[in-house]
Amino acid sequence: MRPPPAILVPGAEVLGYAVERQLGQGGFSTVYLAHNGGKPFALKLLHLPRVGERVEREVSILLKLRHPHVVGLQGYGLWPPGEPRFAVIVMEYVDGRRLDVWADEENPSARQVARVMLDVARALAATHAAGVLHRDVKEANVMVRASDGLAKLVDFGIGDYTGARGLTEDILPPGTPEYRAPEAWRYFRQHARIPGARYVASAPDDLWALGVVLYWLLTGRKPFDGEDDAGFIEAVLTQKPTSPCEENERVPHALSDVCMRLLEKTSEARTPNALAVVTTLEEALRSADAEWDVPLCDAFGEDTATTEGQQDSFEKWRNRPRHRPRRGVRAPPSRAEAPTTQVKPRRSFRVWAVMRMVLALVAAVALLPRGAERFPEAVTPRQEVAPTDKSPQSDRAAAPNGPEATAAAVALPATHQEVAATVTTQTPETPSIPLSSKPARKVRSVMTRAAGTAACTALMACPGPQVRPPPPPEPCPIGAVKAMNARSIRIGDTHGAVFVFSNPQIISVHEGPARLILVGPWEGLPSKTELSGRLIMRDRVYGRLTWATTPDGDSFPVCLEVLAEEGDRGMAREPGDDSPTSARIYTTAGVKAVREFE
Template identity: 85%
Template sequence: MRPPPALLVPGAEVLGYTVERQLGQGGFGTVYLARNAGRPFALKLLHLPRVGERVEREVSILLKLRHPHVVGLQGYGLWPPGEPRFALIVMEYVDGRRLDAWADAENPSARQVARAVLDVARALAATHAAGVLHRDVKEANVMVRASDGLAKLVDFGIGDYTGARGLTEDILPPGTPEYRAPEAWRYFRQHARVPGARYVAGASDDLWALGVVLYWLLTGRKPFDGEDDAGFIEAVLTQTPTPPCDENERVPRALSDVCMRLLEKTSETRTPNALAVIAALEEALRGADAAWDVPLCDAFGEDTATTQGQQDSFEKWMNRPRHRPRRGARAEPETPPSLAGAPTRVRARPRAFRAWTAMAMVLAMVAAGAVRMHGTSHAPEAVPLRQEVAPTDKSPQSDRAAAPSGPEATAAAVALPATHQEVAATVTTQTPETPSLPLPSKPVRKVRSVMTRAAGTAACTALMACPGPQVRPPPPPEPCPIGAVKAMQERGIRMGDQYIAVFDFSHPRIMSVSEGPAQLLLGERVGDLHSGTALSGRLIVRDRVYGRLTWAVTKPGDSFPVCLEVFAEEGGRGMPREPGDDSTSSARVFTTVRVKAVHEFE
């Protein structure tokens, strides 16, 4: 998977927007929660050399769509202003969850599911009426707003519209294989080896995908499966899925029928258009009774019955051929009595330590390590031969974001609000010309190290013998950016190795730094990277100054994610604080450090 096109750190300023945090990543863009004048926005950053005309198409599509169930465009611009390398799409921020996360957490009833799908159908009706196709309708591209449950269609990044120029040479347009309609697969089979063959998607393709989404919401599983790609395609082309009401007796037949009509094998027999879907759902809801308000799936819990009132293990229950899946809130794990008063850590790995002295014990008690638990999910792999696959389900609009994509080149004229354009962006990716010279070693300093002083303070505090501030623990664990490990390995950065880096190349010295965004320069050649490669990330001021670098930009302008932890020259994670600044948000450190390639920030 290609690395994300850009990675901004919290506090970064881009065309007047202040980044708060990353919301998600996709194959073409990274989306952030950002604020301007106190208002939240979803900020989508796309690397221009990679996305090409897609960014203009995305903006053009959003300009055509103004609908309460479609994410709204707020502005568009290029960054940095002088030599733009990125496109910036500013969108309405949808404070909520994507559809799959919403369903998993809320265990919705048939009525709630019908209303959410009705919202998406209304969005598709407006989209198709404007001559636009979404081409990637799936749970990951629908956001459910937390405040009122309203659903919005997001991420038009691979959308198309009438009259737009083709942007791909593949036989199938971009899309997610699990949601492709039978007619697309039939065309693929018949024309896979025909030079120049191109399948043209239509509104019916979006409706089929909506049927797949509805089936999953009602039953907890996708309507088609296969042992491999060929088996999956064969199932889509030839098999009729079990009706949702037979798969799950809590599904009303009227809603099941709406779903099955969306999954007809041909566009001619399928529900003809989104307006017809709206009409069918509204009619079904008018006849809804109390049974429509029962959660569709079983809840988690030890007392949850599976079939015939029998209790069973979760593993056996999950593997039973026909059952209702479990959704909803999970029970909190019980806390052992000995830890009743301790704070809970989601990812914890105890570290062994020796008891030397009271001071050493106090320091050891504030040390903590962590590991990340990785979940796995199954999705059919992309079918081989000539087809472009949509970005991963971790779409830029995932995790409480909203982002789109769209049409023509005229969109470049659409600018951010004037007040935003006048704010100069702080560009930290430009690197000075720096010779690859040996860096002088750090001079010997006859001062107590900050850790020694911190140890003394901790011991005094623990023994109630002297006053002093408490030791501030290291920052909590944090995962690497998506694609960072692979990107580093491809460029010759070896995991676990340490490399010289500097804040600047002028001369080694003690300098002041503040918590927040920061940039270092690689001080030696590493694999394919030359000295002077810019490493961006953030500093975290504690009793040491920790640095987490997440993005690299080479002198020619190539950019990619990294996962580099800052280490002191003499060893140890983080940089020791030099005397002269005891602030909680700033510190004095030496300009030369080492950076270590890691799989995660500890």
């Protein structure tokens, strides 16, 4: 399983750089915007036990490349000092948007696309001239600067260079399958059963990927598709895609020809090198006319909105030859346009029912005689989790001590944030979590606090509480909403989760890394999926979960807010710990899919 490589809170300091916010996250690294001396930098943290020699490979590559269209290396180090667990690559910060986001929001013209592709081709020409291969050219690895539209090639994490030692044992080098060249798939088919066979990528592989990117920019779709992996590979090997100018009539023929030459099935027939791409694009731009300044795609607007009654006409438009895709900012639908049919039911924590119950309990407490507090309580033994410096493995062996046994707990300090786990316990094969049946003491603690607050307010005789406001808003990790949508989890959906798999209990938690476990399947997420993120201590305990790891080891970003079991944002603090950095909370919770943290 792969938890997030690093979770740093705003304000954390790494090698003298003050972290501001997360920029992106992958399987082996996390990138943050940080400042040093008033200047912005991009900090890439890689978990040393997992990346091995690859971090040295990436640093070596960046040292070889000094080009205005390649992200620049600013420094390198290990962190934390003394016992390093992360490699830190300090890079130039590109204030802008990823190429795919830029295209979707900007709805660029042919001239804009050609200029961006010219920048990327120049970057590849310099890269190849230095004996380096990128091996992962795609929209997500190109940044378009906001100030002037200049494009930069980023993320050489799986790159290679002449003379470098091989780091993988697979038949194909690392890369994104949708951008692999036909020669790579052909080699895979012919050598899949030959032990020790290794495909060696070359510059034409990067050029093919550049062609795939250009095709998407011009048409809004990828050049190849298939019902499954085998069908996709077969299409790459045998099918010639429709030319971009036929797919979209606004694409100039000169730009369409550049794209199709990059998508030739053999490296010999393909454009010979990136420098030739640069020359061809420069010539095309010199002869460009006013038609190159028309947006390539139709913009979203009221006239493009689709309702249920217009489905037939929309399908005719969508399948019409030479149609143009839609791009640009979508206008928010009005309430009158909101769908009223086929609305997917959402899970609910029945907030109003709980509120009515609490109000009734508060009223009952006001009528209780003083001796009622001494009534015996029918509660099950609880387990309180105390902080420990031991490893999770040793904590699992902790023996009970007294009526409130000690369960396993790990809450790493804010500076050691790779293992994002607040509580680690032995997970049973078939969890049975009574999410709605709390011990009597739990209910009474909530009731007593509410009654006490009401009494203080009514009598004006209690000192005012130290109010700690909720944490400030924060954007979701890049790609989180898309990853959740891919698994049919919509914004606003909720589901149950727990901090520990055992009977409901009160535990101690700390500011910093946290881990919850999903109870039961949630759309495309299987049961026991680990949800990692961090806890923020305020008057309530707020949780922001940014990474999911399924039992099968599949990892991806998410954006989930932690809810109390009653449905409120944040967990209620139980009596006994008013520390600004720790709290006592109940183990059962909920999570809610959000577009951004409030």
